[in-house]
Amino acid sequence: MTKPVLTFHGLALASEDFDPNKPHTYCRICGAIFQHSNIKIRKRWSHGHADRHSEAEHVSLAKSGMWLTPAAQYRLAAYGVIDIVSAVTNEESEAALKEAPKVQE
Numbered sequence: 674m675t676k677p678v679l680t681f682h683g684l685a686l687a688s689e690d691f692d693p694n695k696p697h698t699y700c701r702i703c704g705a706i707f708q709h710s711n712i713k714i715r716k717r718w719s720h721g722h723a724d725r726h727s728e729a730e731h732v733s734l735a736k737s738g739m740w741l742t743p744a745a746q747y748r749l750a751a752y753g754v755i756d757i758v759s760a761v762t763n764e765e766s767e768a769a770l771k772e773a774p775k776v777q778e
């Protein structure tokens with residue numbers, strides 16, 4: 674099975690290179706994830722990435738009461754980022770978590 678590869682701003686971050694014990698940040702709307710040891714670089718990525726989403730997407734997430742959208746829930750589960758409350762209270766989020774790719778041992 675091919676492992677997912679995520680590409681951000683010209684940087685490639687393969688899931689096999691991801692270390693959940695090292696600093697990282699992620700998008701609560703689409704589930705993009707970025708890992709770097711420097712907090713300024715992570716913040717720059719986060720702000721730059723946030724601008725790629727529409728105001729409507731940001732408002733929709735805020736109004737939903739969920740930490741992660743179902744799309745983000747799906748993509749981030751393999752990285753250990755899971756929104757349990759939304760998985761319990763929202764059917765779409767629950768389905769996204771159940772269908773999410775599992776972490777390979």
Ligand SMILES: [Zn+2]
Pocket residue numbers: 700701702703704705722726
């Ligand atoms: Zn995003």
